[in-house]
Amino acid sequence: MxxxxxxxxxxxxxxxxEISRSAQLLEQAWYVxxxxxxxxxxxxxxxxxxxKIENIIRQEMNSVGGQELFMPALHPIENYQKTKRDxxxxxxxxxxxxxxxxxxxxxxxxxxxxxAQRYISSYKDLxxxxxxxxxxxxxxxxxxxxxxxxxxxxxxxxxxxxxxxEDFEEYYSIMQGAYSRIFKAAGVGEKTYLTFASGGTFSxxxxxxxxxxxxxxxxxxxxNGCGIAVNDEIIxxxxxxxxxxxxxxxxxKSIEVGNIFPLKTKFSDAFGLRFTNAQGVNxxxxxxxYGIGLxxxxxxxxETHCDKKGIIWPANVAPFDLHLLAFGDASVxxxxxxxxxxxxxxxxxxxxxxxDVSAGSKMADADLIGIPLxxxxxxxxxxxxxxxxxxxxxxxFLEPEKIITFIKSTHNEN
Amino acid sequence: MxxxxxxxxxxxxxxxxEISRSAQLLEQAWYVxxxxxxxxxxxxxxxxxxxKIENIIRQEMNSVGGQELFMPALHPIENYQKTKRDxxxxxxxxxxxxxxxxxxxxxxxxxxxxxAQRYISSYKDLxxxxxxxxxxxxxxxxxxxxxxxxxxxxxxxxxxxxxxxEDFEEYYSIMQGAYSRIFKAAGVGEKTYLTFASGGTFSxxxxxxxxxxxxxxxxxxxxNGCGIAVNDEIIxxxxxxxxxxxxxxxxxKSIEVGNIFPLKTKFSDAFGLRFTNAQGVNxxxxxxxYGIGLxxxxxxxxETHCDKKGIIWPANVAPFDLHLLAFGDASVxxxxxxxxxxxxxxxxxxxxxxxDVSAGSKMADADLIGIPLxxxxxxxxxxxxxxxxxxxxxxxFLEPEKIITFIKSTHNEN
Numbered sequence: 100m101x102x103x104x105x106x107x108x109x110x111x112x113x114x115x116x117e118i119s120r121s122a123q124l125l126e127q128a129w130y131v132x133x134x135x136x137x138x139x140x141x142x143x144x145x146x147x148x149x150x151k152i153e154n155i156i157r158q159e160m161n162s163v164g165g166q167e168l169f170m171p172a173l174h175p176i177e178n179y180q181k182t183k184r185d186x187x188x189x190x191x192x193x194x195x196x197x198x199x200x201x202x203x204x205x206x207x208x209x210x211x212x213x214x215a216q217r218y219i220s221s222y223k224d225l226x227x228x229x230x231x232x233x234x235x236x237x238x239x240x241x242x243x244x245x246x247x248x249x250x251x252x253x254x255x256x257x258x259x260x261x262x263x264x265e266d267f268e269e270y271y272s273i274m275q276g277a278y279s280r281i282f283k284a285a286g287v288g289e290k291t292y293l294t295f296a297s298g299g300t301f302s303x304x305x306x307x308x309x310x311x312x313x314x315x316x317x318x319x320x321x322x323n324g325c326g327i328a329v330n331d332e333i334i335x336x337x338x339x340x341x342x343x344x345x346x347x348x349x350x351x352k353s354i355e356v357g358n359i360f361p362l363k364t365k366f367s368d369a370f371g372l373r374f375t376n377a378q379g380v381n382x383x384x385x386x387x388x389y390g391i392g393l394x395x396x397x398x399x400x401x402e403t404h405c406d407k408k409g410i411i412w413p414a415n416v417a418p419f420d421l422h423l424l425a426f427g428d429a430s431v432x433x434x435x436x437x438x439x440x441x442x443x444x445x446x447x448x449x450x451x452x453x454x455d456v457s458a459g460s461k462m463a464d465a466d467l468i469g470i471p472l473x474x475x476x477x478x479x480x481x482x483x484x485x486x487x488x489x490x491x492x493x494x495x496f497l498e499p500e501k502i503i504t505f506i507k508s509t510h511n512e513n
Numbered sequence: 514m515x516x517x518x519x520x521x522x523x524x525x526x527x528x529x530x531e532i533s534r535s536a537q538l539l540e541q542a543w544y545v546x547x548x549x550x551x552x553x554x555x556x557x558x559x560x561x562x563x564x565k566i567e568n569i570i571r572q573e574m575n576s577v578g579g580q581e582l583f584m585p586a587l588h589p590i591e592n593y594q595k596t597k598r599d600x601x602x603x604x605x606x607x608x609x610x611x612x613x614x615x616x617x618x619x620x621x622x623x624x625x626x627x628x629a630q631r632y633i634s635s636y637k638d639l640x641x642x643x644x645x646x647x648x649x650x651x652x653x654x655x656x657x658x659x660x661x662x663x664x665x666x667x668x669x670x671x672x673x674x675x676x677x678x679e680d681f682e683e684y685y686s687i688m689q690g691a692y693s694r695i696f697k698a699a700g701v702g703e704k705t706y707l708t709f710a711s712g713g714t715f716s717x718x719x720x721x722x723x724x725x726x727x728x729x730x731x732x733x734x735x736x737n738g739c740g741i742a743v744n745d746e747i748i749x750x751x752x753x754x755x756x757x758x759x760x761x762x763x764x765x766k767s768i769e770v771g772n773i774f775p776l777k778t779k780f781s782d783a784f785g786l787r788f789t790n791a792q793g794v795n796x797x798x799x800x801x802x803y804g805i806g807l808x809x810x811x812x813x814x815x816e817t818h819c820d821k822k823g824i825i826w827p828a829n830v831a832p833f834d835l836h837l838l839a840f841g842d843a844s845v846x847x848x849x850x851x852x853x854x855x856x857x858x859x860x861x862x863x864x865x866x867x868x869d870v871s872a873g874s875k876m877a878d879a880d881l882i883g884i885p886l887x888x889x890x891x892x893x894x895x896x897x898x899x900x901x902x903x904x905x906x907x908x909x910f911l912e913p914e915k916i917i918t919f920i921k922s923t924h925n926e927n
């Protein structure tokens with residue numbers, strides 16, 4: 100993509116009304132555009148990152164047997180009356196032209212359970228795992244932290260249906276592994292903790308995946324004893340680690356990037372979702388749900404991958420493989436154009452800064468945008484290309500072929 | 514995918530409340546699930562078709578310079594007051610917890626124009642083409658025809674921004690070509706006509722792409738003189754073909770699968786979207802918009818590709834490459850399991866009917882689901898596989914390797 104044509108005009112200054120560093124950087128660099136507090140457009144740069152994150156999640160959900168579908172956002176209010184969630188304050192309400200009452204989905208238990216009911220009758224239909232990557236709506240009184248807490252957001256939600264508690268527990272632990280792989284692939288693995296959370300009225304514990312960052316709205320307590328984390332709610336109740344009982348806990352600010360949740364028979368009971376087991380006994384179905392907010396994750400990646408100059412994307416979720424910069428006169432431009440064509444032909448996803456702006460502006464924008472590899476062509480590079488990692492100050496001079504080999508080897512690692 | 518685990522339970526009977534054949538078949542075969550009139554879930558089968566259609570469209574939009582982004586569904590009412598579209602009757606209205614008024618987007622001119630305004634200042638920023646594949650909402654009093662006219666639907670909408678009428682017209686004609694390629698690739702090329710439509714108050718003509726089918730809600734008039742089509746609105750006004758003036762017109766029922774629309778300066782004027790040309794003169798920007806409803810297109814494909822037994826998907830948009838059916842005892846099952854593993858290993862997307870149901874049920878479901886190629890393994894096939902096209906009655910006995918070669922050659926054609 101030639102930057103002269105690219106729908107992005109990075110600004111020299113962060114937006115004043117944003118507090119979190121990720122919101123500032125993502126807006127300043129034209130990853131997202133804020134339409135209204137909590138309501139964002141993903142611009143071409145942000146859309147590319149979103150698709151990378153989506154594919155990492157999709158691959159892992161498929162690997163644990165998830166079947167992808169796509170449910171609507173318009174939900175009849177009756178479904179929420181059955182689960183007594185029609186009084187939830189973050190529901191958006193709207194009226195159909197026919198007079199019928201609808202809400203916008205903030206989650207999809209009320210839709211997937213009656214749908215699963217059409218499919219499941221016997222134990223032979225279980226277990227079942229279905230998921231979607233779809234837009235949710237929450238009528239928050241205050242939306243803040245940029246794309247990390249918004250009124251409209253894209254979420255992956257998987258629902259699992261089981262015959263027995265044991266089967267549920269086995270899958271729940273498989274899903275813990277899938278989530279760990281997702282956060283690792285997205286570059287936040289080291290800073291993301293499996294966190295014990297209060298499971299509410301129908302389950303003792305659920306789990307959150309919390310990424311440590313000062314921009315977080317949550318506080319978690321890292322256990323020096325066993326290495327897990329515990330959320331604030333539990334610590335208020337019991338002061339010690341629920342796993343190893345240690346009291347040596349260190350508080351850290353964090354952001355919830357995912358959660359996994361035992362639903363037991365709460366929603367099955369509300370809709371009468373039952374099955375007949377091998378002995379002919381009719382029983383309620385055990386459920387679990389498993390969420391990841393894609394924008395939330397994107398924000399957490401930026402919070403943990405930036406410096407004073409801008410973003411430093413992990414390669415797996417970067418909008419482009421390579422940022423090609425041309426500094427100089429017509430002959431340099433000619434070399435750069437040829438290099439660009441060469442990279443494109445070889446399947447490298449390049450953003451090529453061919454704009455008529457100063458070298459300083461190009462460097463500043465490249466630092467802000469944060470593509471992990473930068474290739475510079477100037478009068479001094481001759482037949483070679485100056486390669487610099489966004490995360491390092493050192494550069495090396497390489498042949499274009501070597502750069503392609505290097506990028507492809509990185510692709511293969513992932 | 515093993516059918517015993519697949520989230521689909523094809524029914525023996527079409528749903529009673531649906532009139533259009535596509536709605537009947539798509540619901541009966543578990544491509545879609547109707548939550549409420551005009552509000553559907555895309556089930557795993559339907560989701561796979563949706564993604565194929567999406568990728569055909571994405572490829573063509575990228576080939577004509579479109580840059581993909583993703584705009585929100587929640588829109589501030591103020592933006593619609595500026596264009597005087599806040600009174601449109603199909604708008605869904607909702608209140609934010611803060612009291613602010615919002616609507617759900619039925620289109621995105623009101624969002625993209627102020628966004629483009631942040632980018633465009635000079636003629637050097639033009640032309641600009643941006644698009645998205647995103648969910649729209651229409652508060653229809655009546656929703657009918659299944660996924661072909663719904664209250665919530667996925668649409669591709671591209672917006673183009675130009676310095677001059679000439680530049681717009683050139684792009685408009687490029688887009689006609691892209692649309693023709695999309696409908697051809699989706700299998701409805703021969704039945705889809707570029708149709709002259711009334712452009713409304715601010716443009717003499719726009720164009721629709723109309724697919725001829727008895728299930729259509731529109732009527733178009735095919736011109737025997739020049740081969741184009743004309744919609745009802747124009748014929749009511751002028752009785753003759755607007756291109757060649759012929760009066761030899763044949764009326765046909767049809768469904769609108771896409772439209773391309775000159776917006777002139779209607780929306781630019783409403784938001785003051787202007788640019789400075791090479792002579793330093795400040796001028797309004799010329800716009801066009803280009804839509805395709807993905808569910809609408811899926812419905813039209815089914816309407817034009819079905820028989821009494823079910824759907825017959827064009828290969829490009831089929832949910833799977835191959836439907837593998839095993840008829841027989843344990844030794845047949847063993848062969849079939851091995852063939853399934855072999856196809857999967859070779860990158861073939863197979864639905865494998867390994868269910869404990871009769872051969873008759875398997876054949877009936879396969880006819881209903883409509884995967885274009887069927888591979889049967891039975892006592893009589895021995896080391897070979899009986900291959901049948903969904904569209905033909907004849908079969909042939911082939912080695913598994915030959916089937917892979919055949920499918921891969923079809924992939925390469927597309």
